Amino acid sequence: MQTNFSHELFKFTNRHVPRYGIIILFLLMVYTAIPTNNISSNIVAQGFSAGQWICIIIIALASDTITMEYRNNTMSTIVYKSKNKISVYISKLFVLIIYGVLLLVIGVLFSFLIKFLAARSKFSWLSTYHEGHSLLNSLLLNMGGTAIYLLFIITLSMLLISLFKNNATVIIIGLAIAFLGADLSNVLIAALPNLKSILAWNPFNMINVINQLSGVNSSHLSNIELIVGNIVYSILFLILGFWTFKKRPI
Amino acid sequence: MLQIKELDIYYGRKKIVKNASFEISDGEIVGLIGPNGAGKTTIMKTILGLTKFRGNISFNGKEITDNNHEELNNVGALIENPAIYPFLTGKANLELYSTNEQSTSELITRLGMDSYINKKAGSYSIGMKQKLGIALALLNNPKFVILDEPMNGLDIESTILIRQIIREYSSRGTSFLISSHVLSELQKVMTSVIIINHGEIIMNSPIEEFNKSNSSSYLLRTTDMDKTFKLLNENSIPVSKDENHFIIKDEYIDKSQKIIFDHQIWLIELAPNELTFEQNIINILQKKRGENNAN
Numbered sequence: 001m002q003t004n005f006s007h008e009l010f011k012f013t014n015r016h017v018p019r020y021g022i023i024i025l026f027l028l029m030v031y032t033a034i035p036t037n038n039i040s041s042n043i044v045a046q047g048f049s050a051g052q053w054i055c056i057i058i059i060a061l062a063s064d065t066i067t068m069e070y071r072n073n074t075m076s077t078i079v080y081k082s083k084n085k086i087s088v089y090i091s092k093l094f095v096l097i098i099y100g101v102l103l104l105v106i107g108v109l110f111s112f113l114i115k116f117l118a119a120r121s122k123f124s125w126l127s128t129y130h131e132g133h134s135l136l137n138s139l140l141l142n143m144g145g146t147a148i149y150l151l152f153i154i155t156l157s158m159l160l161i162s163l164f165k166n167n168a169t170v171i172i173i174g175l176a177i178a179f180l181g182a183d184l185s186n187v188l189i190a191a192l193p194n195l196k197s198i199l200a201w202n203p204f205n206m207i208n209v210i211n212q213l214s215g216v217n218s219s220h221l222s223n224i225e226l227i228v229g230n231i232v233y234s235i236l237f238l239i240l241g242f243w244t245f246k247k248r249p250i
Numbered sequence: 251m252l253q254i255k256e257l258d259i260y261y262g263r264k265k266i267v268k269n270a271s272f273e274i275s276d277g278e279i280v281g282l283i284g285p286n287g288a289g290k291t292t293i294m295k296t297i298l299g300l301t302k303f304r305g306n307i308s309f310n311g312k313e314i315t316d317n318n319h320e321e322l323n324n325v326g327a328l329i330e331n332p333a334i335y336p337f338l339t340g341k342a343n344l345e346l347y348s349t350n351e352q353s354t355s356e357l358i359t360r361l362g363m364d365s366y367i368n369k370k371a372g373s374y375s376i377g378m379k380q381k382l383g384i385a386l387a388l389l390n391n392p393k394f395v396i397l398d399e400p401m402n403g404l405d406i407e408s409t410i411l412i413r414q415i416i417r418e419y420s421s422r423g424t425s426f427l428i429s430s431h432v433l434s435e436l437q438k439v440m441t442s443v444i445i446i447n448h449g450e451i452i453m454n455s456p457i458e459e460f461n462k463s464n465s466s467s468y469l470l471r472t473t474d475m476d477k478t479f480k481l482l483n484e485n486s487i488p489v490s491k492d493e494n495h496f497i498i499k500d501e502y503i504d505k506s507q508k509i510i511f512d513h514q515i516w517l518i519e520l521a522p523n524e525l526t527f528e529q530n531i532i533n534i535l536q537k538k539r540g541e542n543n544a545n
Contacts, residue, residue: 007346015337077333080298084317250300
């Protein structure tokens with residue numbers, strides 16, 4: 001497992017794609033800030049939508065990290081040189097999680113930079129923003145929520161790529177979840193209010209963890225329930241993803 | 251070293267390799283030959299634990315399954331196309347799996363790759379990629395190497411070099427399982443041949459025995475060719491001629507010798523009329539197809 005992990009890390013750090021991911025994150029955060037003539041504290045607390053952009057970048061990267069191996073005919077080598085297939089799958093998962101955390105840290109730093117450039121003295125990071133949390137605290141809680149949701153989205157992307165074997169399909173499904181997931185969930189719950197307590201556990205609702213930890217409750221679940229829901233779904237996707245990957249012929 | 255027993259491989263519900271059994275000993279170079287779609291690559295992938303199967307595969311007495319690759323530490327492989335990361339240099343591709351820097355450098359030099367090994371593998375020509383794929387298979391002095399079409403894209407000098415390297419490794423005890431459509435090249439290195447057709451092994455034999463068993467006629471030259479021809483005709487022995495010889499089927503060779511000897515004619519030459527390796531393979535495959543059609 002350790003060897004597999006170091007191989008994955010070596011390959012990942014030698015690719016251009018992760019570096020492009022950081023540049024794209026910065027550009028997307030700037031894109032979020034630019035149209036807002038009057039930057040609100042809400043958009044700053046959300047790290048200029050860093051959580052959403054990081055999820056999208058991770059979806060693309062997670063699917064590519066597996067399809068790249070099939071494209072280069074290297075999957076057969078890494079599988080036969082590994083003790084078993086699970087160590088290949090888990091190593092890739094760990095590398096993606098580390099990259100996701102790195103993007104979150106960079107997202108926070110970019111937030112500081114963009115706020116400094118675009119809304120220098122408008123808000124103080126330490127002033128109270130919402131539910132007794134300071135702006136800085138809200139930003140960090142939102143990033144913490146994104147970190148939990150990243151587990152969900154990485155394991156889901158790896159499951160989808162094992163199922164569909166096609167980058168574009170995974171990215172489209174991933175984008176649909178990232179952009180429409182929360183709305184879909186709200187429509188579903190609004191349509192069947194009697195089943196709210198059950199429907200609140202639907203997978204589309206899990207994306208609300210990105211914003212809810214800082215006090216914006218839109219999921220109809222408590223913070224703990226939402227975190228547990230994300231972790232349970234992540235475990236489920238991980239098991240299904242590995243099972244599909246194991247069955248897939250090389 | 252490698253033992254395969256009663257191997258069945260399925261693709262979905264279709265059985266694509268049926269009851270395959272063979273063994274490969276230390277230093278042996280086995281040629282795996284068969285038409286496209288016969289199951290050669292599938293067998294190779296299965297030995298590497300990449301596909302599900304029924305039966306038993308063991309390497310040095312320890313079992314290999316699709317989810318247990320412990321014993322494959324000492325195995326190198328080039329399957330279909332070279333497994334190369336284009337964003338890494340050739341050297342980095344090798345270093346990813348290398349356990350001995352010194353031996354890797356020697357291998358790079360032995361394969362004549364020094365001039366381009368530090369360039370990104372994505373910029374390599376087909377032949378350069380193929381050499382890198384072979385280097386990956388030979389990395390860390392493996393005990394067993396699987397090469398699927400190793401001569402693809404190689405120029406003549408590289409082909410000769412790879413042949414020499416295969417022999418060197420074999421003399422040090424490394425075994426090889428090689429499939430190639432370039433039969434003349436394979437013939438020059440292999441010590442045993444396995445012929446596979448429609449997923450069934452139809453021949454598994456050391457190369458000497460293969461050559462011997464497929465000589466079905468003899469070339470004959472005597473001190474009196476005209477009289478010999480007349481005598482053979484009188485005794486109803488079918489005979490054909492090439493420039494300097496009579497060609498006689500092996501079942502008539504004892505009788506022919508006796509007739510000639512009884513008439514005080516002496517042999518100058520009596521030798522097996524060997525078909526080329528390719529012709530022999532084609533004959534075997536055609537014979538098998540004929541049997542299948544008859545059934």
